[in-house]
Amino acid sequence: MNTSIKTDDVIFNFFKQICDEKDDAKCLELGKNWIYAMETNLSTMESNLNGADKLKHRDDIQSNRDHLDSLKKKSSSEWREYATQCMIEIMNHKGQQS
Numbered sequence: 135m136n137t138s139i140k141t142d143d144v145i146f147n148f149f150k151q152i153c154d155e156k157d158d159a160k161c162l163e164l165g166k167n168w169i170y171a172m173e174t175n176l177s178t179m180e181s182n183l184n185g186a187d188k189l190k191h192r193d194d195i196q197s198n199r200d201h202l203d204s205l206k207k208k209s210s211s212e213w214r215e216y217a218t219q220c221m222i223e224i225m226n227h228k229g230q231q232s
Contacts (some may be wrong), residue, residue, distance in 0.1 A: 156209035
């Protein structure tokens with residue numbers, strides 16, 4: 135039996151938590167936590183890149199930063215909608231892997 139925790143499962147559960155949160159302020163806080171975690175990941179990835187790789191991935195990293203910036207002004211209902219879409223994408227991706 136495989137008991138390893140898969141990244142997709144963790145992300146899915148985080149987005150499910152956003153969708154299930156009834157308190158709008160807590161929902162927004164979860165969204166802000168998501169943005170912070172992803173910005174931290176991007177910074178870490180960027181710091182681990184060197185010369186040619188840094189240039190190669192510069193546009194992708196900037197695109198991800200721009201996407202995260204676009205999430206910062208979302209309302210709680212917009213966060214729930216975004217989280218639902220992300221969960222659907224994860225489920226679709228899992229279905230393609232089977």
